[in-house]
Amino acid sequence: MTEDIGTLDTFPKLLLHHARARGARPAIREKDLGIWQTWTWREFADEVCALACGLAEEGLARGQHVALASDNRPRLYAALCAVQCLGGIPVPLYQDAVAAEMAFPIQNAEIQLAFAEDQEQVDKLLEILPQCPTLRRIFYDDPRGLRYYGQRELCSYEKLLAAGRAAQARDPARLPRTIEQGSGSDVAAMFFTSGTTGVAKGVVHTHASLIAPARTASTLDGLGERDIILAYLPPAWIGQNIFSCAQAFVTGYCICCPEAPETVMTDMREVGPTYYFAPPRVLESLLTQVSIRMDDASWLKRRLYQHFMSVADRVGGALLDGQPVGMLGRLRYALGDILVYGPLRNALGMSRVRVGYTAGEAIGPDLFRFYRSIGINLKQLYGSTETAVFVCVQPNGQVKADTVGPAVPGVELKFSAERELLIRSPGLFREYYKNPQATREAKDAEGWFHTGDAGFFGAEGHVKIIDRVKDVGKLSDGSLFAPKYLENKLKFFPYIREAVCFGHGRGEVCAFINIDPEAIGNWAEKRGMPYTGYTDLAAREEVYELLRGCIERVNADLAAEPEIASSQIHRFLILHKELDADDGELTRTRKVRRGFIGEKYASLVEALYDRSESVHVEAQVKYEDGRTGSISADLRIRQAQTFPAAAAKKAA
Amino acid sequence: MTREVGEVVLSVEGVSLSFGGVKALADVSFDVRSHEVRAIIGPNGAGKSSLLNVLNGVYHPQRGKIRFKGKEFSDMKPHEAAVMGIARTFQGIALFKGMTVLDNIMTGRNLRMRSGILAQALRIGPAEREEIEQREQVERIIDFLEIQAWRKTPVGRLPYGLQKRVDLGRALAAEPQMLLLDEPMAGMNLEEKQDMCRFILDANDQLGTTLVLIEHDMSVVMDISDRVVVLDYGRKIADGVPDEVRATPAVVDAYLGARH
Secondary structure (H helix, E strand, C coil): CCCCHHHCCCHHHHHHHHHHHCCCCEEEEEEECCEEEEEEHHHHHHHHHHHHHHHHHCCCCCCCEEEEECCCCHHHHHHHHHHHHCCCEEEEECCCCCHHHHHHHHHHCCCCEEEECCHHHHHHHHHHHHHCCCCCEEEECCCCCCCCCCCCCEEEHHHHHHHHHHHHHHCCCHHHHHHHHCCCCCEEEEEECCCCCCCCCEEEEEHHHHHHHHHHHHHHHCCCCCCEEECCCCCCCHHHHHHHHHHHHHHCCEEEECCCHHHHHHHHHHHCCCEEECCHHHHHHHHHHHHHHHHHCCHHHHHHHHHHHHHHHHHHHHHHCCCCCCHHHHHHHHHHHHHHHHHHHHHHCCCCCCEEEECCCCCCHHHHHHHHHCCCCEEEEECCHHHCCCCEECCCCCCCCCCCCCECCCCEEEECCCCEEEEECCCCCCEECCCHHHHHHHECCCCCEEEEEEEEECHHHCEEEEEECCCCEECCCCCEECHHHHHHHHHCCCCEEEEEEECCCCCCEEEEEEECHHHHHHHHHHCCCCCCCHHHHHCCHHHHHHHHHHHHHHHHHHHCCHHHHHHCEEEEEECCCCCCHHHCCECCCCCECHHHHHHHCHHHHHHHHCCCCEEEEEEEEECCCCCEEEEEEEEECEECCCCCHHHHHHHC | CCCCCCCEEEEEEEEEEEECCEEEEEEEEEEEECCCEEEEECCCCCCHHHHHHHHHCCCCCCEEEEEECCEEECCCCHHHHHHHCEEECCCCCCCCCCCEHHHHHHHCCHHHCCCCHHHHHHCCHHHHHHHHHHHHHHHHHHHHCCCHHHCCCEHHHCCHHHHHHHHHHHHHHCCCCEEEEECCCCCCCHHHHHHHHHHHHHHHHHCCCEEEEECCCHHHHHHHCCEEEEEECCEEEEEECHHHHHHCHHHHHHHHCCCC
């Protein structure tokens, strides 16, 4: 019974281990008809095995790829692991991608079999069927709306499972043999990068390259079978796979799938995850919601909140890091914990979070401090699809807002002359699928992966990342221009959803702003300003005034930092539409594609620099169902006050 | 689509309804087959809502017969209609604004509850079991209409489109054989209309509900209905499949004004 889990080198072997070692512990949970349903490790393994036998009947062979178009559902994870059992390679697709975006991975990997969550995903796959001649079978989970679909390719999940159980009964020894034949050097999964840089590339990971970092990180944070995580980010993103698959399989903790994308907040409160991951934008929108609700609260509650948040701001972080804090500070914090922080953590569903991570992009220091000050152990990590997430992790007690922590054990780091971060680690991907040239460009002969991120080592070996190497530019006077840094500063205001800064090779910095319709809408309602929607709000003079105030505060901040004082924002405009991944302006992980936006709205950028007062714009928009329409508007351009570096210092 | 439309379940013969000197309906006859989507359209004041109210037992016609599932009535009473399996939604929203989505839909289960008020209030033995059964049905409807995120939200705080969806949910909760929808898409934007169409078609398809709907928006009706009745000034001026009706000169006149 005392099996050494450390010698198990593939996910299916780990799954069978958990079914034996902790068969009655929860493996995965999902809310169905309002009640949380649990699958134990034994039940989960049983389902996976039956499904794998079904897939074998369908002719899935070792090394073949299978597409998965689904949100986080137990059956998605069952399918993913079933494919791995046979030595197949699951390729999770972004579930909100439009049909055309799904075609490339399927053609590229000559995919024959696909899993689809529901009618929406089935429709998309059927739409691209003519361009994907290899695709011969689509297994669907939720039959709703599919009753009259006559396509030969369709087959229900239940049918596949039943066929699998029948096959399993005929030859029970076959699947265990197949699983035994798997080894750590087999390919475990392929993830298509969201394509910040042009065409999507399939990143190939082996079982070993996913299991090794998952193990190291789990040990680092002391994760165990009693931990719980809520799987709410797209399964096609490697992080979701690491947190809700690789690490769960390594430690045996429980994954919970939210009921629907809109219910994540409620589900968080009900499930009480102990291990949590959120990209900065999620943390940001949570804080925006908190701020909005506090603005609406009664006078007394508002005062209490303001008072205790300032207490937390002074001592909360230090307490979490185990640094010395005076008796009075401790007492006041304890009182605040009862009155404000505890209830707030509960409202956020974070009462039980022991370890929380954020990554993906730089986090605003104030935002980061907010969560830590109310007692949530939020830390930063650094990684990418190619490195299986864990490259740098902040250990407990060494958490700083402006670094991503030191290298995880087993990972080697160095910086090139251009300040580019290079990585060598056991979690490194094998290759880009069918793209040896890109592989050679990213991974040099000595095995160093070129991240494309610029940064340097700070104190105690902590890595600081400033921006992408290719994005770090220079103003025409030669001073440093790090657009991401500025945009992050802007985005910390609840009123600003996205910002895009321009300035490379120019005399001064200008910005596009996307307002946050929720926060600004609330602000407008309070002032009794009627409005119809985003476009209307974005054109209001009052909103421009509000944002000018925000930008001038950023400018005052920037003036205090000598290296980037010349990056103060001189002019700005509010975009007439929200930046959207469907229009190619954001990546699927919602990162701004600055270059693309700069080209698409070239006339707007020019208007910012030729000092005009307003500019006319007409733009194509793509709706979720694939149709296109156009929006036209007159945008105003406003000047913001800038500060001389020295004067700001005096004022501060 | 290969959906099975069955026998005639409801027929209306020569129904006339007047309020004092105003003739709301004049000698209207039509039928509804089980499992079909039947639309009633017409310009403002054509008598659409009156006809729906006659089916539902709110108005009592002066002349004519209504036959439902083989039984003949000269008029209906609302509670009779409900017991026989006819549910409806309203043009304006008639939900309990202060109650949650869950509770509002639960009220639709009222007819299906057997235990008394006292037993329910005290949650005694069978009443509690019944509550759990009812809740499961309500959860199915919540799942069906994709409103999980608003289960515990008071209806008054929801946007209009969602309130309409809850209204539909409450009507479906009664597990009706026939559902009367009074302008289910009034005041909605395009996206909300598309959503609503999908739920209406799904209810018809998956729950097997026969649907009679009144609608203003011609394009919507023509897309989702099997057969359409057109009323104008209380008279039936056309009846048939959408393409037929669209081509009828009287309908063109009624909607676009008579040619001179």
